[in-house]
Amino acid sequence: MAGAGGGGCPAGGNDLQWCFSQVKGAVDEDVAEADVISTVEFSHSGDLLATGDKGGRVVIFQREQENKSRPHSRGEYNVYSTFQSHEPEFDYLKSLEIEEKINKIRWLPQQGAARFLLSTNDKTIKLWKISERDKRAEGYNLKDEDGRLRDPLRITALRVPILKPMDLMVEASPRRIFANAHTYHINSISVNSDHETYLSADDLRINLWHLEITDRSFNIVDIKPANMEELTEVITAAEFHPHQCNVLVYSSSKGTIRLCDMRSSALCDRHSKFFEEPEDPSSRSFFSEIISSVSDVKFSHSGRYMMTRDYLSVKVWDLNMESRPVETHQVHEYLRSKLCSLYENDCIFDKFECCWNGSDRMVERVQYFKL
Amino acid sequence: MEFKLEAHRIVSISLGKIYNSRAQRGGIKLHKNLLVSLVLRSARQVYLSDPCPGLYLAGHPGAPALPQQPGESVAGPPACWGEPPPPAACAAWPEPEPQLELPAVLEVPRAGDAEPAAPVTGAGDTLQGGEAEAAEAAWRRVEGPRETAVGGAGVPAGGSDVFPQGPGAARRPWGCPPGDEDKMSASPRVDGCRAPSPAGPEPPVPPPVCPRKRGAEGVGGGPADRPAPGSTPLKKPRRNSEEQSGGAAAAAAQEEEEMETGNVANLISIFGSSFSGLLRKSPGGGREEAEGEESGPEAAEPGQICCDKPVLRDINPWSTAIVAF
Numbered sequence: 001m002a003g004a005g006g007g008g009c010p011a012g013g014n015d016l017q018w019c020f021s022q023v024k025g026a027v028d029e030d031v032a033e034a035d036v037i038s039t040v041e042f043s044h045s046g047d048l049l050a051t052g053d054k055g056g057r058v059v060i061f062q063r064e065q066e067n068k069s070r071p072h073s074r075g076e077y078n079v080y081s082t083f084q085s086h087e088p089e090f091d092y093l094k095s096l097e098i099e100e101k102i103n104k105i106r107w108l109p110q111q112g113a114a115r116f117l118l119s120t121n122d123k124t125i126k127l128w129k130i131s132e133r134d135k136r137a138e139g140y141n142l143k144d145e146d147g148r149l150r151d152p153l154r155i156t157a158l159r160v161p162i163l164k165p166m167d168l169m170v171e172a173s174p175r176r177i178f179a180n181a182h183t184y185h186i187n188s189i190s191v192n193s194d195h196e197t198y199l200s201a202d203d204l205r206i207n208l209w210h211l212e213i214t215d216r217s218f219n220i221v222d223i224k225p226a227n228m229e230e231l232t233e234v235i236t237a238a239e240f241h242p243h244q245c246n247v248l249v250y251s252s253s254k255g256t257i258r259l260c261d262m263r264s265s266a267l268c269d270r271h272s273k274f275f276e277e278p279e280d281p282s283s284r285s286f287f288s289e290i291i292s293s294v295s296d297v298k299f300s301h302s303g304r305y306m307m308t309r310d311y312l313s314v315k316v317w318d319l320n321m322e323s324r325p326v327e328t329h330q331v332h333e334y335l336r337s338k339l340c341s342l343y344e345n346d347c348i349f350d351k352f353e354c355c356w357n358g359s360d361r362m363v364e365r366v367q368y369f370k371l
Numbered sequence: 372m373e374f375k376l377e378a379h380r381i382v383s384i385s386l387g388k389i390y391n392s393r394a395q396r397g398g399i400k401l402h403k404n405l406l407v408s409l410v411l412r413s414a415r416q417v418y419l420s421d422p423c424p425g426l427y428l429a430g431h432p433g434a435p436a437l438p439q440q441p442g443e444s445v446a447g448p449p450a451c452w453g454e455p456p457p458p459a460a461c462a463a464w465p466e467p468e469p470q471l472e473l474p475a476v477l478e479v480p481r482a483g484d485a486e487p488a489a490p491v492t493g494a495g496d497t498l499q500g501g502e503a504e505a506a507e508a509a510w511r512r513v514e515g516p517r518e519t520a521v522g523g524a525g526v527p528a529g530g531s532d533v534f535p536q537g538p539g540a541a542r543r544p545w546g547c548p549p550g551d552e553d554k555m556s557a558s559p560r561v562d563g564c565r566a567p568s569p570a571g572p573e574p575p576v577p578p579p580v581c582p583r584k585r586g587a588e589g590v591g592g593g594p595a596d597r598p599a600p601g602s603t604p605l606k607k608p609r610r611n612s613e614e615q616s617g618g619a620a621a622a623a624a625q626e627e628e629e630m631e632t633g634n635v636a637n638l639i640s641i642f643g644s645s646f647s648g649l650l651r652k653s654p655g656g657g658r659e660e661a662e663g664e665e666s667g668p669e670a671a672e673p674g675q676i677c678c679d680k681p682v683l684r685d686i687n688p689w690s691t692a693i694v695a696f
């Protein structure tokens with residue numbers, strides 16, 4: 001795996017010390033393309049960390065129980081499960097290859113012993129069940145220990161199978177496959193607070209799914225213009241509100257965020273709120289549009305704020321104020337003078353994510369960084 | 372001037388990105404290409420608005436003669452590539468018939484789009500028109516072989532020859548459909564338009580532009596003034612390199628320029644009307660993508676493009692490219 005970096009940007013100016021706790025995978029330059037991590041997501045409790053890579057694999061890490069004999073070491077993450085989520089496909093109608101790269105992973109809220117997550121590539125979303133098995137039944141009547149069937153006529157006595165402990169085995173099995181609903185590349189998925197539905201967003205449309213129903217989805221946002229030549233912006237990220245199951249936001253490549261209420265109409269093309277910060281004309285350059293494109297949007301846990309990430313900054317918005325963000329943090333302002341080089345080597349198109357920490361003090365996570 | 376150079380460089384980089392995106396796994400990425408097209412538009416606007424009097428980016432009399440049009444002479448390139456082409460000018464073309472050819476490859480993704488596109492629209496004024504036509508013709512010429520290979524539907528029996536002439540497809544992304552004023556008049560190129568100087572004085576040649584200018588006579592050369600040299604496309608490149616005298620900016624820059632223009636030319640041909648949105652309205656505009664329509668047919672013929680590079684250089688694709696955008 002290629003390493004990912006982390007950084008912190010505490011809201012309110014507290015002094016937080018950040019340091020690398022653990023680096024997984026290869027740190028050197030010599031990393032296979034398929035091993036490059038393309039998405040990262042913690043579970044809600046933080047005990048599991050799922051990563052997706054360009055080769056379509058998902059690797060889940062689990063935090064070890066903190067050891068009392070080593071009180072200063074934080075829980076380390078070790079590999080918990082690895083499975084191949086998506087395979088490369090070929091769309092014969094359009095003569096297009098569909099990449100297996102995992103674009104997003106989202107955990108479902110835990111309900112029971114098994115864990116569920118959604119993983120998506122450009123076109124297909126899959127629901128995976130990750131379950132543990134640490135016991136094995138022994139003493140079957142109809143088959144031997146090695147699995148061979150016994151001759152029923154030879155069985156003279158019956159016994160009750162006994163469960164015996166075994167080495168922990170983590171199994172991942174695909175439970176649902178949600179396919180054929182997106183013409184463009186899927187960039188976001190978000191599980192709703194009702195725990196029954198979720199949305200998937202591509203460049204121009206957002207669809208609403210029910211977790212149990214794979215053959216149907218509802219289109220709730222469609223920004224495709226009648227004439228594609230009039231296209232000026234695309235959807236870059238979308239998320240459901242953490243508490244209000246009817247509210248979602250989506251960000252655009254123009255640096256705007258729209259909040260939609262699904263109660264107002266079936267098709268939420270008209271937003272309920274529109275968040276945009278006026279552009280500073282003094283910083284205009286060839287690349288203004290690129291660096292203003294929002295790459296990620298996340299609600300705070302409270303649901304009162306949301307955070308957006310564009311190329312150079314992180315902004316915190318109050319949902320009650322659409323005119324400008326309440327906080328703006330420059331992440332790497334020193335890159336502003338190097339935009340042309342970054343454009344040449346494609347780094348300017350890198351998409352960064354952001355997330356809130358548990359207490360809604362802002363945390364910024366660099367998804368991957370090419371230097 | 373530096374802005375122009377910078378803009379020029381950015382345009383070439385952007386076009387290269389769009390070109391390369393065709394070969395990317397997973398199909399064309401709409402978001403990235405939209406952003407690249409916005410950068411292109413910004414750079415183009417800077418390029419157009421940079422006050423450099425009499426700047427000829429459209430190339431010059433060096434525009435290649437069109438072999439398939441015997442007897443035709445190609446006028447010099449448009450004096451000012453910011454000019455809106457009066458549609459009526461099409462008729463003023465020395466050519467007997469407007470270039471109606473449209474590679475089927477181009478047509479497929481651009482259903483129903485009329486292009487304001489560039490060079491051809493220049494077909495308005497006598498001279499400028501001629502050059503635009505030449506440029507356009509050159510484009511089509513590039514497309515010709517590709518098209519036939521792909522089995523372009525719109526190509527008449529001109530076949531493998533450069534310019535399938537004659538009554539071709541009515542659709543012409545690059546074309547100047549007679550009477551189709553509306554689309555062209557809306558071209559934002561008007562913004563940076565300078566007064567046309569048909570027989571104008573020798574324009575200062577910007578260094579990065581095609582070296583062909585060096586040896587060219589004044590842009591104002593009459594439409595019928597196309598000199599014989601390089602009557603066949605193959606000769607042109609050699610002549611060009613010989614003519615690379617004098618030189619303002621480094622010849623190296625021009626070398627680089629030449630290499631890039633090959634791609635530029637291809638890109639223009641390939642994406643043709645896709646950029647008409649950028650041209651029509653400044654706030655709007657984008658490109659048709661993602662459905663992967665373009666990647667299919669176009670991805671098929673990389674080899675063809677390569678062989679046409681020398682030809683492409685001749686037409687000063689830069690001007691065409693810039694104008695096109």
